[in-house]
Amino acid sequence: MDDNGGAxxxxxxxxxxxxxxxxxxxxxxxxxxLWNWHRIALFLPAMGxxxxxxxxxxxxxxxxxxxxxxxxGGVVWEFTTNAYRQFLFEQDLFTDxxxxxxxxxxxYGRSIGQAxxxxxxxxxxxxxxxxxxxxxxxxxxxxxxxxxxxxxxVNLLIRTLAVLFLLRDQGPINSFLMDWGVIEKPIRLxxxxxxxxxxxxxxxxxxxxxxxxxxLERFDFSLMEAGYDLYAGRWTILRKVVLPVVAPGVVAxxxxxxxxxxxxxxAPDILGGGRNxxxxxxxxLQFQGSRNWPFGSAAAMILLTLVLLALFFFxxxxxxxxxxxxx
Amino acid sequence: MSEGENEIAVHIGDVxxxxxxxxxxxxxxxxxxxxxxxxEFFTLxxxxxxxxxxxxxxxxxxxSVTEGEISLYGQxxxxxxxxxxxxxxxxxxYALFPHMTVAKNVAFGLKMKGHGEAETRARVDExxxxxQLDRFAERRPSQLSGGQQQRVxxxxxxxxSPKLLLLDEPLSALDLKLRQAMRLELKQIQRDAGITFIFVxxxxxxxxxxxxxxxxxxxxxLQQVGDSRDIYEAPVNRFVADFIGETNLPEVVIERYEGDHxxxxxxxxxxxxxxxxxxxxxxxxxxxxxxxxERLSFTAAGEEGSIxxxxxxxxxVGTDTQYAVHxxxxxxxVVRVQNExxxxxxxxxxxxxxxxxxxxxxxxxxx
Numbered sequence: 001m002d003d004n005g006g007a008x009x010x011x012x013x014x015x016x017x018x019x020x021x022x023x024x025x026x027x028x029x030x031x032x033x034l035w036n037w038h039r040i041a042l043f044l045p046a047m048g049x050x051x052x053x054x055x056x057x058x059x060x061x062x063x064x065x066x067x068x069x070x071x072x073g074g075v076v077w078e079f080t081t082n083a084y085r086q087f088l089f090e091q092d093l094f095t096d097x098x099x100x101x102x103x104x105x106x107x108y109g110r111s112i113g114q115a116x117x118x119x120x121x122x123x124x125x126x127x128x129x130x131x132x133x134x135x136x137x138x139x140x141x142x143x144x145x146x147x148x149x150x151x152x153x154v155n156l157l158i159r160t161l162a163v164l165f166l167l168r169d170q171g172p173i174n175s176f177l178m179d180w181g182v183i184e185k186p187i188r189l190x191x192x193x194x195x196x197x198x199x200x201x202x203x204x205x206x207x208x209x210x211x212x213x214x215x216l217e218r219f220d221f222s223l224m225e226a227g228y229d230l231y232a233g234r235w236t237i238l239r240k241v242v243l244p245v246v247a248p249g250v251v252a253x254x255x256x257x258x259x260x261x262x263x264x265x266x267a268p269d270i271l272g273g274g275r276n277x278x279x280x281x282x283x284x285l286q287f288q289g290s291r292n293w294p295f296g297s298a299a300a301m302i303l304l305t306l307v308l309l310a311l312f313f314f315x316x317x318x319x320x321x322x323x324x325x326x327x
Numbered sequence: 328m329s330e331g332e333n334e335i336a337v338h339i340g341d342v343x344x345x346x347x348x349x350x351x352x353x354x355x356x357x358x359x360x361x362x363x364x365x366x367e368f369f370t371l372x373x374x375x376x377x378x379x380x381x382x383x384x385x386x387x388x389x390x391s392v393t394e395g396e397i398s399l400y401g402q403x404x405x406x407x408x409x410x411x412x413x414x415x416x417x418x419x420x421y422a423l424f425p426h427m428t429v430a431k432n433v434a435f436g437l438k439m440k441g442h443g444e445a446e447t448r449a450r451v452d453e454x455x456x457x458x459q460l461d462r463f464a465e466r467r468p469s470q471l472s473g474g475q476q477q478r479v480x481x482x483x484x485x486x487x488s489p490k491l492l493l494l495d496e497p498l499s500a501l502d503l504k505l506r507q508a509m510r511l512e513l514k515q516i517q518r519d520a521g522i523t524f525i526f527v528x529x530x531x532x533x534x535x536x537x538x539x540x541x542x543x544x545x546x547x548x549l550q551q552v553g554d555s556r557d558i559y560e561a562p563v564n565r566f567v568a569d570f571i572g573e574t575n576l577p578e579v580v581i582e583r584y585e586g587d588h589x590x591x592x593x594x595x596x597x598x599x600x601x602x603x604x605x606x607x608x609x610x611x612x613x614x615x616x617x618x619x620x621e622r623l624s625f626t627a628a629g630e631e632g633s634i635x636x637x638x639x640x641x642x643x644v645g646t647d648t649q650y651a652v653h654x655x656x657x658x659x660x661v662v663r664v665q666n667e668x669x670x671x672x673x674x675x676x677x678x679x680x681x682x683x684x685x686x687x688x689x690x691x692x693x694x
């Protein structure tokens with residue numbers, strides 16, 4: 001019941017702490033329960049969207065993963081865990097016996113490796129970039145950030161095809177190297193793991209740069225001077241002072257690169273030539289060519305579980321870090 | 328090497344700092360010459376932008392020296408980076424490492440210098456006791472008050488036993504009461520530690536209360552170097568007289584010089600004997616006097632040797648009362664008289680009174 005006659009004025013008692021900008025503890029205690037109605041109304045649309053377009057599809061996939069595949073795609077409504085079993089084992093066509101098959105596990109292992117390499121490469125390129133931008137005069141930083149995000153304005157598929165064009169045997173890189181006599185015949189760049197990694201780094205680099213930049217921008221550079229003053233060399237300062245303080249940005253950036261890399265579909269499909277299957281391609285295949293929706297669904301659920309585990313692990317670590325910094 | 332009382336700790340010779348180059352070049356320091364003695368609490372005092380922090384950062388090694396030399400106990404510092412100088416800094420905003428405990432902050436410099444675990448721990452304990460924070464060793468800087476953070480910064484900078492400690496306005500972030508308490512504490516710590524301190528501040532009261540000697544700076548140049556008393560009692564020029572404490576700066580005509588004194592005529596025609604600072608104008612020219620308000624007092628109007636004036640306003644400021652007065656020609660002065668307990672103010676606005684100067688109250692300044 002809304003006793004206050006539905007007034008729209010939300011009582012705001014937010015006291016900004018002069019230094020930290022933290023809200024006073026009283027804020028949450030003083031806000032009357034009644035106003036929660038308005039707050040719920042504010043986030044209902046988002047809740048609706050997420051509920052409808054996230055929870056329901058995931059629910060559908062979760063259910064499909066426990067059903068029997070239809071002959072021409074689709075599912076037969078019959079419960080089975082075969083889709084998950086198929087992930088690790090192979091059923092003999094004649095004897096119906098299950099034997100261990102590491103092929104799919106391999107694909108997952110390779111995808112995780114590929115995503116990890118892409119993440120590390122993004123970190124090695126992204127951290128210096130973010131550092132460079134954060135140390136520019138404030139009026140120039142926007143321009144640099146803008147430059148970093150420009151590729152985002154072009155469709156991912158087009159950009160990936162452009163990378164393929166660069167890397168292929170007759171592409172500019174190989175022609176350039178041959179013209180200058182560095183190599184005699186083209187080096188195989190396209191349709192390799194290198195190409196996939198390159199495509200992933202290229203696609204997700206801004207996701208690494210932006211969070212690290214956000215951390216570095218708030219970083220108090222007098223801490224570096226303090227380290228320098230206290231007999232630390234430049235690398236020691238980076239390791240012991242800068243990295244620990246901007247760690248949240250590094251972790252956020254790494255997750256933002258790692259997670260989409262793990263499930264990426266376009267880069268491995270186009271740049272890898274579909275030869276080395278990645279998780280994304282495996283799943284897509286089940287819904288297109290193989291017409292095995294339950295197995296595709298199971299593969300997707302396993303990917304989702306992996307991602308959630310990774311997130312959970314980092315969230316725990318972050319919280320642990322925060323907790324120890326306060327107690 | 329003997330480090331006697333008068334040994335020079337820091338020598339600053341003809342130091343020039345120029346930022347930028349070509350047309351956009353800006354000279355921040357114009358040839359600074361300064362010798363700071365061993366074990367001295369030395370203060371660089373001046374308004375913001377006077378170059379005092381630049382000079383401090385050059386001693387620390389964060390700024391390059393455009394011209395001139397800086398040496399520490401005879402050793403030229405020019406080529407050593409900050410991490411190779413036996414000099415530590417207490418930063419203005421403390422710059423404590425937020426991800427480390429208080430103890431780890433204090434241990435940082437010792438570890439970097441390669442001290443062993445046990446030695447480091449002992450020294451950290453010693454330093455934390457010195458700044459009375461031994462109970463807070465395992466806290467994070469964010470859990471401490473401003474004054475406590477300040478002391479951690481001090482302990483961290485002192486822990487590696489630097490030959491010289493630099494302090495960049497370390498008290499400016501504290502509130503008044505704490506600032507006053509920290510002044511005494513800082514001075515005490517400096518005496519106990521037996522280390523030369525160079526302290527940068529724009530707060531003249533801070534400078535006067537703590538320093539053995541003060542260098543007053545303005546616009547990239549030294550104005551005066553001396554102890555608190557020199558600076559306050561015998562300012563060399565208008566800038567110093569005006570910047571340190573309150574003062575009256577009436578314009579006068581210099582009548583004549585008598586030995587080391589001068590006779591000057593105020594705007595209303597009355598003549599004053601005054602001490603003379605170096606570089607003051609010649610007889611017959613105009614100049615400025617510095618007369619501290621507390622060196623002026625009132626007497627009955629027309630009394631022998633007093634200057635006739637009229638009180639315009641009185642302001643009660645606790646320990647004393649401030650009177651704004653004007654002389655016969657309309658020129659204004661401020662007089663400060665100490666309040667006596669339980670007494671009504673003896674003079675009020677509109678009264679015509681005689682103004683008396685204490686001996687040596689007036690000083691003729693160079694411009």
